[in-house]
Amino acid sequence: MTVPNDPHLATVRPVTPRAPGCEECLATNSPWGHLRLCLTFGHVGCCDSSPNRHARRHAAADDGHPIAASLQPGEDSRWCFAHEAFA
Structure with missing residues (x-):
């Protein structure tokens, strides 16, 4: 699902x-799956399929940082954690 005109953009x-x-994960030598980039702050976190889900934790802990982009080669997507939808 995509949120048209998502206000978080x-x-x-x-x-x-x-x-x-x-x-x-780098600080604790933990593994990760895919990476997500906070488009407000530049934080790099691991995705929800990773054991620690740091991108989601960052979005939840830092009000105002709901949109993340994929850092995976060949992917061009943005996710809004607030709406649980593509932005």
Whole structure:
């Protein structure tokens, strides 16, 4: 599902990934699956199919950071954690 005119898209800014992998997993030497980029802050977190789900945790802990983009090669998608839908 996609949310047309998602109001959270207003939080999207030009960002640079802050790490080459999931920031929390790198700090704890944990594995991750796919990576997601917070489009407000530049935080790199692991996706929901990863054991720790750090991208979701970041979105929940930091109000105002609901939109994340895939960092997987060949993927061009954005996810709104607030709406649980593609943005």
